[in-house]
Every structure is written in structure tokens, then in C-alpha cells.
Amino acid sequence: MDSAMTTNTLKLPEKATKKRDWIETVFHLLFLGCAMVGVLSVATIAWFVFHEGLPAFQQAGISEIIFGREWLPPALFGIAPMIVASLISTLGAVIIGVPIAILTAVFLAELAPKWLANLVRPAVELLAGIPSVVYGFFGLVIIVPMIEVLFHIPAGNTILAGIIVLAIMILPTVITISETSLRALPSTYKEAALALGASHIYSIFRVLIPAARSGIYTGISLGVARAIGETMAIIMVMGNAPAMPGSLLEPARTLTANIAMEMSYATGIHASALYSTGIVLLVFIVLLNASLLYLNHKRSH
Amino acid sequence: MNKLTINNLDLFYGENHALKDISLNIPNRKVTALIGPSGCGKSTLLRTLNRMNDLVENVKITGDVHFDGEDIYQQSDVKALRKRVGMVFQKANPFPMSIFENVAFGLKAQGVKSTEEIKAVVEESLRSAALWDEVKDRLDSDAFGLSGGQQQRLCIARAIAMEPEVILMDEPTSALDPIATHKIEELMDELRKKFTIVIVTHSMNQAKRIADKTAFFWMGELVEHGETDQIFNNPIDTRTQGYVSGEFG
Numbered sequence: 001m002d003s004a005m006t007t008n009t010l011k012l013p014e015k016a017t018k019k020r021d022w023i024e025t026v027f028h029l030l031f032l033g034c035a036m037v038g039v040l041s042v043a044t045i046a047w048f049v050f051h052e053g054l055p056a057f058q059q060a061g062i063s064e065i066i067f068g069r070e071w072l073p074p075a076l077f078g079i080a081p082m083i084v085a086s087l088i089s090t091l092g093a094v095i096i097g098v099p100i101a102i103l104t105a106v107f108l109a110e111l112a113p114k115w116l117a118n119l120v121r122p123a124v125e126l127l128a129g130i131p132s133v134v135y136g137f138f139g140l141v142i143i144v145p146m147i148e149v150l151f152h153i154p155a156g157n158t159i160l161a162g163i164i165v166l167a168i169m170i171l172p173t174v175i176t177i178s179e180t181s182l183r184a185l186p187s188t189y190k191e192a193a194l195a196l197g198a199s200h201i202y203s204i205f206r207v208l209i210p211a212a213r214s215g216i217y218t219g220i221s222l223g224v225a226r227a228i229g230e231t232m233a234i235i236m237v238m239g240n241a242p243a244m245p246g247s248l249l250e251p252a253r254t255l256t257a258n259i260a261m262e263m264s265y266a267t268g269i270h271a272s273a274l275y276s277t278g279i280v281l282l283v284f285i286v287l288l289n290a291s292l293l294y295l296n297h298k299r300s301h
Numbered sequence: 302m303n304k305l306t307i308n309n310l311d312l313f314y315g316e317n318h319a320l321k322d323i324s325l326n327i328p329n330r331k332v333t334a335l336i337g338p339s340g341c342g343k344s345t346l347l348r349t350l351n352r353m354n355d356l357v358e359n360v361k362i363t364g365d366v367h368f369d370g371e372d373i374y375q376q377s378d379v380k381a382l383r384k385r386v387g388m389v390f391q392k393a394n395p396f397p398m399s400i401f402e403n404v405a406f407g408l409k410a411q412g413v414k415s416t417e418e419i420k421a422v423v424e425e426s427l428r429s430a431a432l433w434d435e436v437k438d439r440l441d442s443d444a445f446g447l448s449g450g451q452q453q454r455l456c457i458a459r460a461i462a463m464e465p466e467v468i469l470m471d472e473p474t475s476a477l478d479p480i481a482t483h484k485i486e487e488l489m490d491e492l493r494k495k496f497t498i499v500i501v502t503h504s505m506n507q508a509k510r511i512a513d514k515t516a517f518f519w520m521g522e523l524v525e526h527g528e529t530d531q532i533f534n535n536p537i538d539t540r541t542q543g544y545v546s547g548e549f550g
Binding site for chain 2: 186188189190191192193194195196197198199202203206207210211
């Protein structure tokens with residue numbers, strides 16, 4: 001009886017251990033597999049876009065495409081106007097949207113009474129969920145006519161309209177991430193600043209925002225990525241003329257709009273030129289992420 | 302002469318009666334230690350002295366605290382009060398900026414613009430905090446690069462820079478090793494010549510070493526206070542006796 005029990009207790013853990021090890025391995029592979037989905041997708045997209053876009057670069061020439069000011073397929077494939085339109089509209093959206101977003105985040109994290117924060121926060125989150133085509137409607141119905149009236153121009157479909165719509169679209173991303181990073185700060189920063197006789201507002205601008213900057217940078221870069229990648233709303237409000245814009249009150253076509261509007265009927269080198277537009281977009285996104293890495297790296301040293 | 306006079310102070314966090322009818326005098330240019338087991342209210346009392354409890358929601362305070370004869374809860378300018386009553390926290394909490402900027406922070410917050418003046422005060426404060434020789438060649442480097450003890454002395458320098466009259470210390474050495482603790486205690490011996498110091502400490506040996514006066518708290522009550530010698534050698538209350546002899550707490 002005694003010996004039987006001993007063998008039993010010896011056997012059981014061994015079996016259980018083996019089973020645990022096996023489960024351990026399975027989960028390890030499962031996690032690895034999931035992680036690979038993202039990596040493989042990026043690699044596939046990059047390969048595919050480069051593979052399709054390179055022929056246009058080879059035939060039309062890299063500088064002719066990137067610096068060319070005329071887009072007249074199938075003869076000329078200059079996308080400089082689109083590069084300028086994408087950069088200007090994104091930059092404008094950041095200049096208008098980011099300060100509003102950061103101040104909103106500060107308000108929600110530090111200043112707002114609870115009831116008001118509980119009103120503003122869901123509204124902001126709702127903003128994040130609105131489809132971009134609905135933003136396009138909003139732009140068409142409100143922003144575009146407003147620009148026509150304010151600036152006395154016949155057509156309000158302009159870069160400025162795009163900038164305003166994009167600025168609103170990036171708000172929720174920047175607000176939510178900035179607020180989260182402000183809330184994640186240890187309370188000791190705020191206490192230390194207040195205990196030195198600093199005002200609440202001074203503490204916010206000199207201690208809390210700088211301390212939360214890596215999170216705020218992340219929010220901004222996600223906002224920029226959204227602005228530069230936005231297509232539908234931009235097509236609806238920016239006029240889409242493939243010419244170099246002379247001012248914010250002229251229509252323009254972004255890189256994304258160029259691809260979306262012509263892909264359905266483009267063939268041959270024209271199609272390839274659209275893929276090369278995609279290459280330029282990808283390069284911008286990579287540069288954006290690289291600069292974010294650099295900023296956060298610089299901060300931690 | 303008393304720098305701070307606390308009269309019949311009661312403090313509630315919501316329903317929790319955290320301080321019960323506290324009356325205590327804090328003498329000028331002396332070190333007063335607040336001791337007692339965790340949760341006895343000693344840190345809470347410390348935080349009423351510079352109104353840091355104002356940050357807590359649902360806090361209710363009755364009674365009064367006089368600072369040089371003026372009731373700090375009647376006076377509306379909390380910033381002016383906190384300029385005169387500095388604080389050093391349990392865990393060294395330098396700001397994520399350079400050593401220089403940490404010490405200069407309070408001055409800049411007060412609107413001091415003159416670079417010369419700020420430089421002079423920063424140097425003097427770092428000297429008073431016995432940190433100058435260790436950091437004078439790297440004032441522009443990040444404060445987080447300092448050791449724990451140096452960070453805590455930096456926080457003391459930051460408080461001194463405001464030229465406060467009182468410095469509140471909330472277990473300033475509890476996160477430090479014995480050598481760093483020794484340095485801070487030596488420093489406090491210097492500081493008591495210029496400042497009134499109130500320190501919360503868990504270490505009875507620390508209270509014995511540095512405090513002129515000691516107050517013992519137990520479950521929100523001030524059980525006994527007096528000369529440090531008397532509290533440790535001839536405690537009147539049996540609870541004080543039990544605590545200082547190490548029987549509980």
C-alpha cells in the first residue's frame with residue numbers, strides 16, 4: 001500500500017510536468033505566430049508595392065516622377081504636386097490639431113471636473129469612430145461653403161478645407177494617447193512642483209507635459225500617420241486637381257487621392273506610376289516612425 | 302518660540318477620521334520628529350502644514366494651524382504658503398530635467414528672470430545641501446543620473462532654493478542605504494541652524510539621533526510629545542512606552 005502510493009505520487013508530477021512543458025511550447029509558438037502576422041504583412045505590402053512601382057521609376061525616371069510637376073498619364077508622371085499637397089495638408093492639420101488636442105488632453109487629465117470630463121471623453125472617443133466618408137460630408141456641408149463665404153472664392157474645395165477636416169480627424173488619436181500618458185505620470189511630479197509654490201498651470205506646462213512627451217510624440221505621430229494616409233474625406237473636400245497648388249485656397253490632390261481615384265482604370269505604366277506613388281507614401285511613413293524613434297531615444301539619454 | 306501652532310485639528314478623508322483633535326507646537330529652528338506606526342496619521346499631519354491635503358478629494362479639516370501667528374487655512378494664497386513651507390518627499394522625486402533646472406525650478410515658477418541671480422541661488426542651495434562638489438561639473442546632465450541619495454539631496458536643494466522658513470520631510474531616508482541616510486542626517490544637523498524642520502520617520506533611531514522634539518501618534522491621535530530624550534527614556538503613556546521599546550508598531 002505504502003509503496004504503491006509512493007510510485008503513484010512520483011509518476012503523477014512527471015506526467016503533469018511533461019504536459020505543462022508541451023502546453024508551454026504550444027503557447028510559445030502561438031504567440032510567435034501571432035507576432036509574425038504583423039511583420040509578414042508589412043514585409044508583403046512593402047515588397048508588393050515596390051515590385052509593382054519600380055517599373056514606373058525605371059521607365060519614367062525617379063527624378064521625373066518625384067520632381068515632375070505634370071501628371072499627364074500615360075506621358076508624364078510627375079507627382080511633385082501630390083507630394084506637396086500631402087505634406088502641406090498634413091502639416092497644416094498638425095499645426096491646428098495638435099495644440100487643440102494637447103490642451104484638451106491636459107483639460108481632461110488635470111483640470112476638468114469629473115462630470116465634464118465624463119461628457120467630453122465619450123464625445124472624443126465617438127469622434128474616433130466616425131467613418132472618414134462622414135467627415136467628408138461634414139467638410140462638404142460646413143467647411144467648404146464656409147471657406148467660400150469667408151474668402152470670397154467660387155469653389156471652397158481647397159487645401160484649407162482638407163487641412164481643417166484632417167485637423168479634426170486627428171484630434172481623438174492625439175487626445176486619447178496624450179491624456180493616457182499624462183495620467184500615467186507618477187503623482188510625485190505634480191506634488192513636487194506644487195510643493196515648491198508653483199501654480200497648477202505652470203506645473204502642467206513645465207513639468208507634466210515635458211514628462212509625458214514621449215507618449216505625446218507617439219500620439220502626434222499616429223495622428224500624422226492618419227492625416228497623411230487619409231483618402232476618402234480628402235477626395236471629397238480638396239478638389240483633386242493634379243496641379244501644383246499656389247496657395248491654401250487652391251484645390252490640390254494628395255498622394256492617397258491620386259491612387260484611389262485612378263486605380264480603377266489605370267493600366268500598364270500608368271498603374272505602375274500609381275504604385276510608385278504608394279512607394280513615396282511608404283517612405284514618408286517610415287521617416288515618420290524613424291523620427292519618433294529618434295525623439296524618444298534622444299529623450300532617454 | 303513656536304513657528305507653527307496646531308490647535309484642535311481634525312481631519313477626515315470622507316468617513317475616515319484620520320486625525321483626531323491634534324494640538325501641537327512646532328518650535329522655531331528645531332527638528333521635530335513625528336513618529337508612530339504606519340497609518341497613524343503622521344504623514345497626513347505633515348501634509349496639512351503646507352496644505353498638500355487640499356489635493357485630496359473629500360478631505361475635510363477643522364481646527365486651525367497658525368504659522369507665525371497667521372491661520373494658514375484662512376489665508377487664500379496657497380502658493381505663498383508653500384514657498385515658505387518647503388517639502389521633501391519619501392521617494393526622491395527630481396523632475397525629468399537637468400540638475401540645474403531642478404534647483405532653478407521654484408525660482409522660475411516665481412517669475413525670477415535674472416540668470417545671474419538664478420545661478421547664484423542654485424550654487425548656494427546645492428552647497429547647503431552638500432551636493433555642490435559632487436555635481437558642479439555636470440549641472441546640465443539629467444537629474445536621474447544621480448544616485449538615490451544624491452537625488453534626495455537634490456530635492457532638498459530644490460526646497461532650500463526657495464528660502465523657506467520650514468522644511469517638511471516625509472520619511473526622506475526610507476528609500477536610502479545607511480551611508481546615504483547618514484549623509485542626509487548630517488545635512489539636517491546643518492539645516493536646523495537656519496530652518497525649522499518637521500520630519501516624519503519610521504526609524505526610532507533616526508528620531509533619537511536628529512530630533513530635538515518628538516511627537517508620538519497612534520491611530521490618528523497625538524499620544525504624547527515632548528523633548529526627544531523624555532519620549533524615548535521616560536515616556537508617560539504606556540502606548541508610547543510600548544512603541545519606543547519596540548514591543549509593537
